[in-house]
Amino acid sequence: MKLKFKVQPYQTQAVDSVVDSFAGQPLVNGITYRIDPGRKAQVSTFEEGFKNADLALTELQVLANIKDVQRRQNLLISDKLVSSAGCRFNLDIEMETGTGKTYCYIKTMFEMNKRYGWSKFIIMVPSIAIREGVYKSLQITADHFTESYGKKARFFIYNSRRLHELESFSSDAGINVMVINIQAFNARGADNRRIYDELDDFQSRRPIDVIASNRPILILDEPQKMEGSATMEALPKFKPLMILRYSATHRTEHNRIHRLDALDAYNQKLVKKIAVRGIQTRGLAGTNAYLYLEGIDISKKAPVARIEIEVKLKSGEIKRQLKRLEFRDDLFVESGELDQYRDGFTIAQIDARNDTVEFTNGVVLHAGEATGDVSERDIRRIQIRETIKAHLDKEKQLFVQDIKVLSLFFIDEVVKYRDYTRSDEKGEYARVFEEEYELLKEEYLSELAIDGEAYRKHLAGIDAAATHNGYFSIDKKTNRLKDPVVGARAVDSDDVDAYDLILKDKERLLSFGEPTRFIFSHSALREGWDNPNVFVMCMLKHSDNTISRRQEVGRGLRLSVDQNGDRMDNPAVVHDINILTVVASESYTAFVSGLQKEIADTLTSRPRKATEAYFTGKTITTDAGPIEITPAMAKQIYRYLMKNDYSDDADQITSAYHEAKEAGTLAALPDDLKPHADQIFQIIDSVFSDAKLPKVEDGRKPKTNPLNDNFEKKEFQELWRRINQKAVYRVEFDSDELVRKCLSALDSQLRVTPLQYTVQTGIQGDGLTDEQLKAGDGFSLTGSTTERGGSIHSLVKYDLLGKVAENTELTRKTVADILTGIQASVFSQFRENPEHFIAEASRIIAEQKATMIIERLAYDGLAERYDVDIFTANQTGQDFSKASAKLKHHVYDYVVTDSEIERKFAGALDASSEVVVYAKLPRGFLIPTPVGDYNPDWAISFKEGSVKHIYFVAETKGSMSSMKLREIENTKIACARKFFDELGRRVSEDRVKYDVVTSYDKLMDIVAPPAS
Known part of the structure; x- marks a missing residue:
């Protein structure tokens, strides 16, 4: 078995955050220098080495780049570069455990080499365990990155007994990576101090000097564990070009350029959910009866408790056994009449919702609790x-x-x-x-x-x-x-x-x-x-x-x-x-x-309060380019939150906001903010709220939800037979037609914001006090001028064809045909702002491609069908603690919904006299589309004669407004319409109707017969 890797957008964003911090750095493929041969070298010639090129950018330019990166992620804006370990450039990258930070910094090395030519990297780790893990990651991702970048990295673990590897590290022109644990240079052992010693077996050179000559880029993995004095004193000796710090929990703040914290990782579904089976011991007054409530099962009759008790065997031996017990079972009888269970240990109630068992003597036991004679x-x-x-x-x-x-x-x-x-x-x-x-x-x-x-x-x-x-x-x-x-x-x-x-x-x-x-x-x-x-x-x-x-x-x-x-x-x-x-x-x-x-x-980097000051200055993207939220807009957002009780008197986001957002029932924003709704809600979501903490499930509460008799009804089996069809899609369109449509759209729509700079002038005041100087009030602004274009040009060498081809998933030839055909005045905008040109051109081309995909999409049915297992494969792990009473018409006893809209819809289906049977379609039922697999929500079978369409597949949405549906959802829905249309053409019997509805009433508007 071989682990596979693919390009993940959230990981690409982490890479771009680092690389874009140095935008404008020229591409230089290695600066040559003479490697110190040492006093005991056997040859008189010197060997050529390749070191990282120095930064051509000024500190102000790097800080400006960092601010741009921070703005697009709505991070706290740095007012200066934070120096540390003798280095001016220290970037913090926050990534939650399990999201692939090792993959990200490996990819960052390749991307830095591609854009800027830097090739010498040192990955520094706090322990041998992490060192070995990093080395393994370098091995298993090697082929993946070779496919992506067309080159391999040479990597090795620093060992003071294998110093010839340092010679190769210095002399090789390709990407070179050294992995080193801090004990190799900050511990007291003789082997660990060799890095600072002039060694006879290294031509009387010090390894640290040979390493430092490469001006390496330092990557610190878990930097919060490397802040001891010995390590901090040692880092400057490596003469790093910059230091990149990757961790889920940064202890010391530098210039934070990326955040993917625990909330982001959980809510974006990048890590596992967590369930807990807790075990607690407690004493019960007046009894020493051993009891352990393992859990409660829901059966077709009544709940059953799994309780471990002591049992007297026929041999006289007393042994602990797990029993499945029901309402009114007597533990005295079940135990073989052991005295400790004599007084009132008859089950009076089994509460499956709260996972408790109550006995007639008043004792209440919760799932996971053990009591009585319990040892470690x-x-x-x-x-x-x-x-x-x-x-x-x-x-x-x-x-x-x-x-x-x-x-x-x-x-x-x-x-x-x-x-x-x-x-x-x-x-x-x-x-x-x-x-x-x-x-x-x-x-x-x-x-x-x-x-x-x-x-x-x-x-x-x-x-x-x-x-x-x-x-x-x-x-x-x-x-x-x-x-x-x-x-x-x-x-x-x-x-x-x-x-x-x-x-x-x-x-x-x-x-x-x-x-x-x-x-x-x-x-x-x-x-x-x-x-x-x-x-x-x-x-x-x-x-x-x-x-x-x-x-x-x-x-x-x-x-x-x-x-x-x-x-x-x-x-x-x-x-x-x-x-x-x-x-x-x-x-x-x-x-x-x-x-x-x-x-x-x-979550120290997250703001705690949604104030006007928090929203002011945040960046949102418009068709005309990025703009900042003005104080007036910030006031509107603030009032919107207060008016709808989405924030409290302490300016903290309430659970009402998160519940409404999940249910799709958020109040409408003011009209002039509606075009930016998604981005504004994203900014609101960045504010910390207890309601956003990962939901940790109770590992005992999930119950199985077996299929019931409704599943066997002929009406559902007929419906399932009609939709149980696997298929593949094909898209056939003329590349020339795509080129023509893209040319027309680009010529009419492509508008790029030129690069600009602002010149401000000021004058120092007279008679300044110490307080004014400390407060920064010593100068007053006398003028400000904004200049566009002119001599400002990006120094980055862009692979225009490659970037647009990558963004649109088209061939370089097709992209070349498009870009060479647009008007010269439109293409000239590339020089004014290459990055905005690439982004906008990619967006417009992708939109034209998506339109043609829908127009030319066709489905071909396969002989393969879904197995019944998909209805039962994902049952373990579902939480029915909030489920309503048993449903009448659903194929399961309970339905697990994703929102309040779905819960109401299911309730209406179950109460309807027209519905015979329905199912929340299992997550394994997927329709392939060019923009990802699609899982419809509901399959419904109506009574014959009561509606026009007996068999129906429905998608429930909170709003049908195109402003509320993401583009990718619209595309998937359009593909689903094609799929079910194709399905209908292949059968002469009653077709399955597919549509998107916002409620049961809207569903009936579609399926109800016309009034006579």
């Missing part, structure tokens, strides 16, 4: 059991989608997993795991539906002993696992062996052919290794403050991949598939509140 050993067993259950639940769901599920246990001692004093060498946790796994495996095999034969065979074929493995350091002398050597300053292993084993198995672990699915690892290995298919994490260790909850869950946030190495990032289903379940040794409430507080504490 009991808690660890419960955690292991819950982890296996969560794993099997997820595995049963994802196996049919070719996705391997991995679970990760963090422990604090090797002996708890591998005990070399025992004959079988199994530690306590390994023994408990195998015991619980065998029991649960048999239980799951017995309950698997008949259509799960493939998963049954897979599950039955894996032995308990073969499906778990330990990943720790290995003692080279004894070949045994050992605890990592943990330093005093940072909880991290210094043993490279710990990471070699983990990293070389990264891809193999993702294959179904590898039986390992459960991984035991030391809690110290909290960084440097992760695997995209970790779906369950369990903390089998004492709680401490050295590792935050956010660090723990960070190991499992990456989006998963299937057996082909393809990333599971389809927005329609990404959070149905990608849910990370954390099994914690504290209550759900405690873990979630702690996690959300940690996330909130890291």
Whole structure:
């Protein structure tokens, strides 16, 4: 298996944020210099080296670029360059864990080389774990970047015993990358100090001098862990051209040019959702009865509670067993008449909504709570059991989608997993795991539906002993696992062996052919290794403050991949598939509140208040180019929020705003702001709000939602037969016609804003006081002139054809035919502002292409059909805590909707006398389109004779205004119309009607027969 990589817009934006900060830097392919041969060199000739060219831009020009980058992302505008570590250029790039920051800075190196010619880079990391992870990333992305840029990077890990690699680093003209951990130059060991010593085996040269001669660009991975005095004193010795700092949690602020924080990553569906199975112990007054409520199942009859109690066996032995108990079951009877359950332990109520069980003696137990005689050993067993259950639940769901599920246990001692004093060498946790796994495996095999034969065979074929493995350091002398050597300053292993084993198995672990699915690892290995298919994490260790909850869950946030190495990032289903379940040794409430507080504490770059001052000066893009929000516009936005209770008296965004936005019911903006609605709401969304924190699910609340008898009704089966058609699309259009349409549109619409500059003059006042000088009031503005064009031209060499071809997904030849045909006066605008010319030309050409796609689109049906599995594949992980009572006409008992519009629509369908049966179509039902797969909302079958169209597929939207629908949605809807039209032509029976509706009433306007 090979992991695949593709160009992601959000990652491209991160790359552009860095590269555009140096716009105007000329392209220079390496400055040659003489490499110091050293006093003991054996030859008299010198070797030529290639170093990074110095910045040709002034500090003011770089600061102006940084401000432009910050404005387009609505970040805080820097008023100066922040110097650090002896370097004037220090850029902060904030990227949430799991979003691919390593990929981004690797791509940034290639892009900087392409645009500016810089080729010498040093990736600096705080630990060996991260170093090995970075090196692995460089290996597995090498082919991907070769395809994109037509060249390879040469990379190596700095080692003071392999200094010949420094010679190659200096003398090679291509992209060269050195990976180094800070211990290699700031620790006290002899090997680590060699970088500063004149070495006999290096021609009496100091390695640091040879490195510094290249004027390298430093990339700091997790810089907040490299702020010790030794590191900060060492960085200037590398003589960096600039320092780029990548982290999810910056501790020290420099010039922040990019932000993709925890809120952005979650809301853009770039990382997994989080679910928590908390486990809490509490004492109940007057009883020592052991009870553990594992959870509650919804059955066709009544809710069933899964409760572990102590049971007296026929042999007289007392053993703990998991029982499925119903209303009025008596634990005294169920336990074999153990005295501790005698007084009032009869079930009085099972509340599936709140996940509680109440007994007749008044005791109330919440899911995940254990009480009575509970030891730490009991808690660890419960955690292991819950982890296996969560794993099997997820595995049963994802196996049919070719996705391997991995679970990760963090422990604090090797002996708890591998005990070399025992004959079988199994530690306590390994023994408990195998015991619980065998029991649960048999239980799951017995309950698997008949259509799960493939998963049954897979599950039955894996032995308990073969499906778990330990990943720790290995003692080279004894070949045994050992605890990592943990330093005093940072909880991290210094043993490279710990990471070699983990990293070389990264891809193999993702294959179904590898039986390992459960991984035991030391809690110290909290960084440097992760695997995209970790779906369950369990903390089998004492709680401490050295590792935050956010660090723990960070190991499992990456989006998963299937057996082909393809990333599971389809927005329609990404959070149905990608849910990370954390099994914690504290209550759900405690873990979630702690996690959300940690996330909130890291969002330091987000404004907290939506004031007029916040909105004033923010940049929005118009047809005429970017403009700033004026104070008058800012006042309108502020009043809009206050008037609609979207902000409170403290100027903080309320939950009412977010709820209305999700439901598509936001109040209309003032008329003159409506054209910029999307951008204004994006600026509002940048303000921190508790309501925007990631929703952490309760891992016990999700229930299965099985298909009911409505699914078997002939009316639904007929409807399903008609729409169950896979297809491929084809688009045939004449390139010459596209060129003609683009020429006409470009000549009439392309308008570029020229580059401009402002000259301001001022004069120093007389008799200034100290207060005036400190306040910056010493000068008064006497004049200001704005000049356009003239001598201002971009120094960047643009690949005009390549950029437009990339943006429009057309061939270079077609783009060349278009651009060479436009009027000379229109094309001359390119010199005035190349970047705006490329952006506008790309937009206009893309619009013409989209119009032609719709006109020329055709669908060809395939023999392949969807399997019934798509109705059940994504059931595990749905949350029905807010679901209404059972539905009458839906194919499931409950419907999971995405908005208030959908909830109302479902309610109206269920109450309608004209509707026989309907379904919220599963996320796996997809129509291919040139702009991405499309998943319609509803399939509805009406009573014969009551409507014109018996079979109907509907899309529900809050508004049909073209201003409210994104262009991509409009295109997908247009493609869907084509798809169902083609489907209808192939059948002589009743056709399926497709349309977009805003409510049930609008639906009936379409399908109801005309009045007689």
